[in-house]
Amino acid sequence: MSFQPVKVCEVELSEPVGAITAPGHESALVLARWYSEPLAVVDIPLRDGTADAGQVALALWRSVGRQVKDSATAAPAADGPRALRDDGLRLPSPSPYLTGRAATLLNAPPASVIICTRDRTERLGGCLAAVLRQEYPDFEVIVVDNAPADEAVADLVAGLNAAGTNGVPLRHVVERRPGLSWARNTGLRAASGQIVAYLDDDEHPDRHWLAELARGFTLGHGVVGVSGLVLPAVLDTPAQRLYEQFGGHSKGRGLSAEVFDVASHARQHPLYPLPAFGVGASMAFDREALLRIGGFDVALGAGTPARAGEDTAAICDLMLAGGTFVYWPGAVMWHEHRREFAEVERQLDGYGSGLTAFYARAVLRDPRRLLTLARLAPRAVRDLRGKDSVRTATMADDYPAGLRRASVRGMLSGPLRYLRSRRAQTRVAARAVRSGVAAAA
Numbered sequence: 001m002s003f004q005p006v007k008v009c010e011v012e013l014s015e016p017v018g019a020i021t022a023p024g025h026e027s028a029l030v031l032a033r034w035y036s037e038p039l040a041v042v043d044i045p046l047r048d049g050t051a052d053a054g055q056v057a058l059a060l061w062r063s064v065g066r067q068v069k070d071s072a073t074a075a076p077a078a079d080g081p082r083a084l085r086d087d088g089l090r091l092p093s094p095s096p097y098l099t100g101r102a103a104t105l106l107n108a109p110p111a112s113v114i115i116c117t118r119d120r121t122e123r124l125g126g127c128l129a130a131v132l133r134q135e136y137p138d139f140e141v142i143v144v145d146n147a148p149a150d151e152a153v154a155d156l157v158a159g160l161n162a163a164g165t166n167g168v169p170l171r172h173v174v175e176r177r178p179g180l181s182w183a184r185n186t187g188l189r190a191a192s193g194q195i196v197a198y199l200d201d202d203e204h205p206d207r208h209w210l211a212e213l214a215r216g217f218t219l220g221h222g223v224v225g226v227s228g229l230v231l232p233a234v235l236d237t238p239a240q241r242l243y244e245q246f247g248g249h250s251k252g253r254g255l256s257a258e259v260f261d262v263a264s265h266a267r268q269h270p271l272y273p274l275p276a277f278g279v280g281a282s283m284a285f286d287r288e289a290l291l292r293i294g295g296f297d298v299a300l301g302a303g304t305p306a307r308a309g310e311d312t313a314a315i316c317d318l319m320l321a322g323g324t325f326v327y328w329p330g331a332v333m334w335h336e337h338r339r340e341f342a343e344v345e346r347q348l349d350g351y352g353s354g355l356t357a358f359y360a361r362a363v364l365r366d367p368r369r370l371l372t373l374a375r376l377a378p379r380a381v382r383d384l385r386g387k388d389s390v391r392t393a394t395m396a397d398d399y400p401a402g403l404r405r406a407s408v409r410g411m412l413s414g415p416l417r418y419l420r421s422r423r424a425q426t427r428v429a430a431r432a433v434r435s436g437v438a439a440a441a
Contacts, residue, residue, distance in 0.1 A: 006235035007046070008334075012036070013068070014095075015088045017057045023049040031231060031332070032060050034071070035095035036208060038229060038255055038329055039064040057084035071096075097330075101208065104215040111139040111210055112193035112287070116183035117201040118146040118303075121156050123336070128156075130204040132165050136211050140169040144187045146303070147178035177428050179303035180280075181296035181310045188287065188295050197284035199333060204233060205282070206332035213284040216328035220259040224289040224323035225315060227278020228331025229255065239344045240337040242403065246348065249279050249335055258327040260319060270319040271362060271369065272376045273312050273355075274383060277325055280311035282333040285318070293317045298429070299421040300357060306414065306421040308354025313361060345406045352410025357418035 007022035010031040020028045028044045028051065040063040044051050051059070061084045068081060068089060081089055113131055117124050124143070131141055145153040157172040175186040188196055197213055199205060206212075209228065216226030230249035235241050252275030260268065260277060270277075280301075293314065301310030319325055338344050362369045 109194040112191035114187035180301035212331035229329040233334040306357035307350035349410035356414030360415035
């Protein structure tokens with residue numbers, strides 16, 4: 001059967017549910033929300049590119065009905081609904097979810113949104129438009145232009161400032177040293193916010209993304225970082241479908257909030273990020289806490305031989321230092337997955353490399369970590385070989401062997417790549433010092 005794309009959309013259950021029409025699409029991937037709270041991601045089949053309102057309502061109710069009933073009966077003077085009504089599911093009293101967000105915004109800490117980019121103005125423009133629409137009272141946006149080949153990013157930012165940014169300060173900062181971690185650290189040093197939030201230039205945040213990240217900092221004691229739900233913006237190509245089948249950017253984490261404090265290490269140790277604590281595509285940190293650990297390791301991440309892992313390492317370092325990290329799915333991000341098979345293959349190679357580079361780094365920094373890793377090894381073997389682990393459960397028998405091999409190839413080469421990267425970045429830092437550029441953390 002020839003490939004047909006999947007329509008990606010969202011449905012707000014407090015409003016009337018309409019039909020989904022997407023000619024040429026075989027199904028719809030729907031984020032079901034109630035008073036903006038994400039409840040479920042639902043696959044709805046389309047017949048001739050259409051599902052009528054009744055079919056949409058029935059499919060969504062099957063997935064979220066129990067949650068809605070529980071939430072409704074917990075609200076004052078509310079009875080649990082039995083189905084999705086034509087006019088939507090309305091509460092007679094204010095939504096607790098919206099009330100919680102409003103409380104967060106009343107005491108919203110200043111925030112800095114940092115977007116690191118390298119010669120991709122065609123994507124950056126859409127990302128910035130979504131960021132500048134954030135419903136948050138006090139934030140700035142910093143675009144870190146990493147080793148630019150021309151002035152295109154600077155011109156884009158200047159044009160947006162000239163046109164108006166809804167009162168949001170928008171700054172352009174250049175980091176000449178190539179590598180995502182160099183850029184992330186430059187943004188960190190330039191930031192003035194109490195919270196620093198990172199996203200990639202191929203993403204579009206929900207308008208409440210920043211507010212919900214800020215809410216995450218209120219959900220535990222000593223919270224130093226928060227990550228959110230990352231969903232595909234489109235599923236138009238076979239490669240995008242395969243990447244989402246692999247688990248996408250929120251592999252195994254889904255729509256259940258998690259608080260990772262010291263007590264949680266027995267359940268999921270910081271050195272075993274599966275499911276991932278969070279991803280660089282959507283994460284926020286207490287700025288001072290991130291500065292105390294030295295920011296991001298410049299030998300990890302895109303633009304280095306290690307290829308990835310800088311986000312995992314930063315989160316792990318904060319947790320090992322006693323900090324609490326929160327996964328809060330209310331912070332929704334939409335990501336443009338790679339469109340071609342070769343791009344996904346390279347991406348999975350990079351993720352595998354970044355994971356084992358992260359382990360090599362952990363041991364080099366503290367050889368005693370070998371004992372911890374030895375205790376975690378049996379679980380890792382089960383996850384790699386089992387059919388029902390987070391790593392493999394979504395990968396059907398016909399999942400391309402080339403993508404599996406790419407991930408394994410990356411994992412096998414990660415430690416050596418990390419050693420190469422450390423040497424390379426040491427030389428980069430030395431050249432920067434000689435040329436008078438301040439060395440990054």
